[in-house]
Amino acid sequence: MDEITRIPVGGEQAYDVVVGRGLTDQIAALLPGADRVAVLASAPLAGRAGAVEAALRAEGRAVTRIEIPDAESGKTIETAAACWDRLGAAGFTRSDAVVAVGGGAATDLGGYVAAAWLRGVRWVPVSTSLLGMVDAAVGGKTGVNTAAGKNLVGAFHPPAGVLCDLDSLDSLPPADLTAGLAEVVKCGFIAEPAILDLIERDPAAATDPAGPAVRRLIEYAVRVKADVVGGDLKESGRREILNYGHTLAHAIEKVEHYTWRHGDAVSVGLVYAAQLSHLAGRLDRPTADRHRAILTALGLPTTYSAAAWPDLLAAMRVDKKARGSRLRFIVLDALAETDVLDGPSDDLLAEAFATVSD
Known part of the structure; x- marks a missing residue:
């Protein structure tokens, strides 16, 4: 063993x-x-x-x-x-x-x-x-x-x-393994930058299930989640940071009737959240752009249909982080520094979506 x-x-x-x-x-x-x-x-x-x-x-x-x-x-x-x-x-x-x-x-x-x-x-x-x-x-x-x-x-x-x-x-089918890496990348941006460095050094190794890099990435990501949930089981505080990228991701899954892989939807959602963070004046451009570069290197999707925006916005309004009519997003102020963007305007949301539209 x-x-x-x-x-x-x-x-x-x-x-x-x-x-x-x-x-x-x-x-x-x-x-x-x-x-x-x-x-x-x-x-x-x-x-x-x-x-x-x-x-x-x-x-x-x-x-x-x-x-x-x-x-x-x-x-x-x-x-x-x-x-x-x-x-x-x-x-x-x-x-x-x-x-x-x-x-x-x-x-x-x-x-x-x-x-x-x-x-x-x-x-x-x-x-x-x-x-x-x-x-x-x-x-x-x-x-x-x-x-x-x-x-x-x-x-x-x-x-x-x-x-x-x-x-x-x-x-595991290669596409399923790669999709799972979106959650690992999320952990890198919200808490453990070593994850991002490891992937950037050798994206191919990050997708080899028999190699040591995948195990290291899994252990990094599990430690991030263990640290967060151990102090906030019921998502009353810090645990919300694990939803970075997930507001749009869950909306995509709903619009697609759950036929999209969760990780693929999270990948698009991460790029969207990063661009939203930047457009809201919270995150620098290089860190925002780093999301797309890493996810693309892994072969993950980073865009979604522009025509779907009305349906996606409607789906996001029933997200579990929403409070009444106000949408709330986990955003980055810097690498591994998270915060909440409360009640962004529809214009700002649409502007961010335009950056991930195809």
């Missing part, structure tokens, strides 16, 4: 994010006393879910396998309700647990299923995508999508631990 890195996440319900290769045998230790464990996974991940199930059974746990739809199509209240029905039929109690195997959509769903069942049972995300490892699996945000928007229904429910098994990345 490869060397294991344990990154602690503090707070009232502390846990570790475990990074390494060959981590399947770690799962049972994270759930002591759980006689029954439900393993949620989509059909494409049946093999990895089967390995998790085998490890749990080897430790004497009864396993209920629940197949969920793949990706964002499964992140619905209807899927959650079906999962709750299965837990009820299997007699799950408060001492039992849920394991969610998959990318960000699967772990968001699995965490919400666990948060609501009996008002909260233990759960563990086994993240199989780079995006999930650095973002969705860490921090205890769980939820589902609705017609009103992405992640507007959910709960804060920290996991018992997080497994980031780097073996999963070896078979």
Whole structure:
């Protein structure tokens, strides 16, 4: 087994994010006393879910396998309700647990299923995508999508631990791996500039799942998120900085009916947020332009359709950071210095969007 890195996440319900290769045998230790464990996974991940199930059974746990739809199509209240029905039929109690195997959509769903069942049972995300490892699996945000928007229904429910098994990345489609790097780049701009330096030195190495650069980037990003969420579980303060670039990104996802990769939408959203920061007089031009240069070097998108602006603006108005009719954006005052732009004018928003329009 490869060397294991344990990154602690503090707070009232502390846990570790475990990074390494060959981590399947770690799962049972994270759930002591759980006689029954439900393993949620989509059909494409049946093999990895089967390995998790085998490890749990080897430790004497009864396993209920629940197949969920793949990706964002499964992140619905209807899927959650079906999962709750299965837990009820299997007699799950408060001492039992849920394991969610998959990318960000699967772990968001699995965490919400666990948060609501009996008002909260233990759960563990086994993240199989780079995006999930650095973002969705860490921090205890769980939820589902609705017609009103992405992640507007959910709960804060920290996991018992997080497994980031780097073996999963070896078979990840290259476009999915690259999309996940958008969240890593975000962490570089809001808190850890070493991430940006590492990517700029060798963008190709940053997209090689077998190389050391990807592991270093994952560990950097996880430490950034662990530091932020450990002191602000319920997003009442500093945790909002993790939404840098996400206001437009979530709007793009809604307009695209969740067919765009989250990381691709975040990439466009980061460039937009940087340009908005600059046009608002907050951020210098070179740092704003650095966003586009790094994301382009990774092969990520940095523009979106100009014709979509009215729909995007409408979608942003129901963003969870909005307060009444006022939009609020996380912006940069300088590299690794974040702040909130409260109530920018529609003209300023449109001017910033023009810089990312095609």
